[in-house]
Amino acid sequence: MLKGDEIAFKTVVDTYKKMVYNTVLGFVQNLHDAEDVTQDVFIKVYENIGRFKQQSKLSTWIYRISITQATDFLRYKNRKKRAGFLSSLFGDNNEPLNEPVDFAHPGVLAENKEQAAILFSAINKLPQNQKTAFILQKVQDLSQQKIAGIMELKEGAVESLLMRAKANLKKSLTTYYSSL
Amino acid sequence: MKNNQDIEKAVQQTLDSLDNLQQLEANEFLYAKIRQRMDNTAKVVPMNYNRVMLRLAAVLVLFIGINGLSFYVLKHSSAPATQTTSGANAFADAYNLNSNTDSY
Numbered sequence: 001m002l003k004g005d006e007i008a009f010k011t012v013v014d015t016y017k018k019m020v021y022n023t024v025l026g027f028v029q030n031l032h033d034a035e036d037v038t039q040d041v042f043i044k045v046y047e048n049i050g051r052f053k054q055q056s057k058l059s060t061w062i063y064r065i066s067i068t069q070a071t072d073f074l075r076y077k078n079r080k081k082r083a084g085f086l087s088s089l090f091g092d093n094n095e096p097l098n099e100p101v102d103f104a105h106p107g108v109l110a111e112n113k114e115q116a117a118i119l120f121s122a123i124n125k126l127p128q129n130q131k132t133a134f135i136l137q138k139v140q141d142l143s144q145q146k147i148a149g150i151m152e153l154k155e156g157a158v159e160s161l162l163m164r165a166k167a168n169l170k171k172s173l174t175t176y177y178s179s180l
Numbered sequence: 181m182k183n184n185q186d187i188e189k190a191v192q193q194t195l196d197s198l199d200n201l202q203q204l205e206a207n208e209f210l211y212a213k214i215r216q217r218m219d220n221t222a223k224v225v226p227m228n229y230n231r232v233m234l235r236l237a238a239v240l241v242l243f244i245g246i247n248g249l250s251f252y253v254l255k256h257s258s259a260p261a262t263q264t265t266s267g268a269n270a271f272a273d274a275y276n277l278n279s280n281t282d283s284y
Binding site: 013 | 186188190193194197198201202203204205206207210211213214217218
């Protein structure tokens with residue numbers, strides 16, 4: 001693939017597409033957006049394969065690109081949302097914002113759908129590092145060691161991030177259920 | 181839901197709701213879509229910011245150069261004009277056209 005081999009690129013796409021798609025979906029929480037961002041990830045992989053130092057596993061490097069692309073996409077979407085809000089304030093654009101309120105992940109068990117949507121909503125309010133660690137653990141079922149490799153942190157730091165993420169989620173969910 | 185026990189139970193159930201999450205299959209035509217996007221991008225090569233700036237800088241340098249050259253040429257071409265005047269004077273002198281002496 002380093003030599004621009006098409007067959008090698010196709011093999012990489014076929015091998016990692018499920019991993020990338022599911023990781024990105026955890027962040028963007030929209031099936032259509034997740035597919036677009038997955039395409040972006042593989043285009044980045046193709047363009048930047050020369051920079052892959054082979055010090056980490058290819059999957060780790062692709063995970064990093066997936067997280068960066070998904071985060072950039074969310075930033076771009078939030079900017080667009082703010083701009084849309086401002087223009088609606090000034091009466092330029094009366095189109096409703098195409099923003100999903102609750103995300104129903106198709107991979108969640110039927111009896112957990114409602115709670116999972118509430119949890120995804122709470123995950124979105126977490127600080128970026130906590131959100132990344134939590135999604136990698138819960139959505140991708142990765143070990144703390146693997147998460148540490150992807151996030152370029154020590155395992156202890158990941159453990160601490162996960163603990164803080166769970167504490168923040170508990171707090172947020174308690175407030176939510178108390179208000180019902 | 182005001183009972184603390186109920187709230188705690190709901191919170192825990194919510195936190196566990198992503199357990200046994202099924203991984204979704206990505207689009208089976210993903211590679212074809214990626215290739216199509218890459219080919220389309222390759223066809224329409226967007227001029228990047230640096231290249232636009234470089235071209236603008238080149239135009240600016242050219243503009244300043246032409247102006248400088250014009251100024252230089254015009255400044256130095258004023259000498260023959262003076263010479264022309266003095267040539268005319270010489271002609272007038274030769275034929276006594278500018279003498280103030282009246283010979284009536």
